[in-house]
Amino acid sequence: MNFWQRALKSVTRRKGRSFILFLVIFILGNVIAGAVAIEQSTKNVEQETKKQMGARATVEMDYQKWEKYMNKNPDLSEEDYQTLLKSPTTKEYDAIGALPYVKYFDYSVPAYFGTNKIKSYMPEDGGVSYGGGVKYNFNGKGVNRSQVVDLEEGIIKLVEGETFTDKDIADGNNVVLISKEVAEANNLSVGDQLVLDVSGEVYNESAPADEEEAAAPTIATFDFPVKVSGIFTVAKKEESKSKDSEGGTSEADWMAMDQINTIYGPNKLMRELNKQTAEKIYQVETSEIEDEYYQATFVLKTVDDVEAFREEANALLSNEYYTVRASVDEYEQIAGGMKKLGTISKYVVIIAALATLLIISLVVLLFLRDRKYELGIYLSLGESRGEIIGQIVVELLATSLIALLLSLVTGNLLGGAVSNSLLQTDWLNNTGDNMMMYGMGMMPSNISYEDIQSAYKVTFSLGYVISYLLLGLGTVLLSAILPLLYILRLNPKKIMM
Template sequence: MDFKQRALKSITRRKGKSLILFFVVFILGNVIAGAVAIQQSTVNVEKETKRSMGAVTSVQMDYEAYDKKMSNVSEEEMMNMAYPQPPKAKVYREIGDLSYVKRYDLFLTTGTGTVKLKSATDDNVGYGGTPYMFNIKGFNQKEFLDVTEGLVKITQGEGFTDNDIKNGTNAAIISLDVAEANSLSVGDSFVLDATNQVMDDSVEAQSSESGELPQPKTVSFDFPMKVSGIFTVVKKDPDAQQSQEQAAENQWRALEQLNTIYTTEGAARDLSKKLGEAYSSGTDAPLEDMEDNYQATYVLNSPDDIEAFREDANALLPEYYQVIASSDQYDQVAGGLNKLNTISKYVVIVAVIATLLILSLVVLLFMRDRKHELGIYLSFGESRGKVITQIVLELLMISSIALVLSLITGNFLGGAISQSLIQSDWISNSSQEGMVYYGNNLMQNNLSFMDIQQAYKVTFSIGYIVTYLLVGVGTVLLSAVLPLLYILRLNPKKIMM
């Protein structure tokens, strides 16, 4: 009789032992399948969520690393240490030349308080106690990322022209709210009355001698500009599940966006220079290096390029500066889901080890009971290879049915357990710590743990099926190693005696 027929006959003839082997593989297979389903689902929701968050990156100081370094430094050493300097424009351009970058914006940023030019709301307190505050962003190209990436939309006017960018004119794109507050239209000229308060060294010295508190002096100058466009902020649907802190931060960012004036790089440089001169008047402080006011936002070719881009870009950045990405918020919000992913990996490892041990012992005990049967096969001239193949075939036939069934039941088991864990406090609460601050509105995502909970689903994905079957079949085959060694040591002469 052919060894394949013998394998089938052996399974049907030993129904009891075949059922025992089936249930052992089925039960352990459910544990492995459930853990694999959870692990694959957490990976899938991470990929899809990060992909929907986009591949926008920027550069930010690593305050945590700097504070950690300073905690180990004496006061004397700290006094002699210079504060970390931000990257220069040259470095930002070098990063922008990396192959992962689809496009980037290099812009000059500054800000000023005003008295006459009204901001979007009356309760917007400006710099140094001035009534209003504005952020200024100067670009060196007419199509800047805030527009192309859908953060704002120019609803009136054409925006910047090639001539504006080339000559650095004082063209300005303002929000509709600011335009209405100041009765401005496209083509109108207006004055940015930059007003700030600074400390005069001589006044400060006199105050220290008299014991009185020093009083700042107000410095102001007019910076003429012309409205070349009016924008509106593209509003996102509010998240009903967001916390009060998140809602307050989103409201503040929306107000900050409304009070942003977009202009050319040349105009921003002129304004920064005048602000530096105004701040330095009456003091010994040096003029601010405008190179320190540059920032950059990078849009990558794909979210999959973020980590490679981060590694190459960080190598170009000065100490204590690092690349942050829009998708980094996921790692902060989804801390509980990441914990669930880690647990599922450990469960898979433990379940595979347990399956190897238990299945090896069960099959070995069955082989000992079949010692005389195997001895007869060998004594009749059957090769050990065919005997081994018969045993492996029996094991695979029984295990395959158990693995396929546990593929289905384990998926439902993993879904039920993971949904229960996600809704528990020890998972959801862990996601509220260590939120990242993003200084760039373009990178801001209203992502909450509730969004991740809703996106999390355990399904019969191709990745789940392939991963489970590879792990399951591989474990079954490895568990056959010990019994096969037993067969190789069989001596048919001694058995038949």
């Protein structure tokens, strides 16, 4: 009878010992399987959520680093202060855009202005009071390429008219894209002239402070005519759960309001708008601006390239107080509970694997000590130590495989129940302020922690099955090392005396 047959007969004949070993591995296997299931599920949620967020990046000031420096150096000269604030140049943006991770990129001149006649979009169940002597506010977003990035990325969709030509971009023609909501509010169509009544509140700084009438602000305004080249709609998240309990405006509508009130135009047009606003509203004399501020947008080929792109792009920035921000950074801001759960599951896997290693080693070692006369007989009859070791390994694997396969199912159910309970607890949920600032180069993804939590599901997957079986069988095999050393030390002469 070879050692394979002896191993199988030993398992079936020693039912009590086999059941004890099975029970130990099954219980520990459930802990490992549950932890592995949670870890795999958190990774899957992170990967899928980041794909939804998109592979977009921009360059923004690192305010935390800047504030630390300012706190340590409060007596900076004006020249040093301006050096700290110096924004990246178009050459730097071009160099970053040339990195192999970038699919396409653009840099835009931002503009912000208020109006009193031209209406902006307002949510249906409430208005917004802007102050500053204006009723409505708009964002201007300059473009440096005829293919508008937000159109290519599906953030907005052109429903009427056409986008800009290369000549429009080069000459800075007075042509713009507006949202459907803004067009409807102002009865505008493609080809119409839109006269922006750019307005602002101006204070008379020379007036005495105690003279209220003299110190009262005045409203300055000027007309800035443009032509509507195209009309777009904004891709908004339409989910019934985003409606509030009273059936009001959806949360997605509020978050998309800034995008709806964005007017796209060539960079030169937005630069001219900013110049006239400074001169005609705030009475600031402007000259050729050497340090022009741009908001860059880089669209990467894949989400997996974000970290590599960030590292290489940051190295190309001359001002250390500017850094790359990516759309997927929002996940780190809002998914704190999910990250905690993933970290906990990793520690549980490690602790459970070590416990399994130790407990199985001791159980098998105790069983072998009771079987030393049996093993001594095998050695006396000429069996090699290798065959005896093979027999013990087969016995261990046969019992372990059945226990691991069963715990694969029960552990998955256990992991789902435990993780769902933990996600409902206050200490695992996000309770801090997870507000994240976005430049014009990136829009928030409208993904909340509740969305991430609802997407979390513990299910069977190929990755889960493979990871668990490899970890489980590997732990069992490692636990056999100590007992096998015991077999190597057996002396059949002393045993049979």
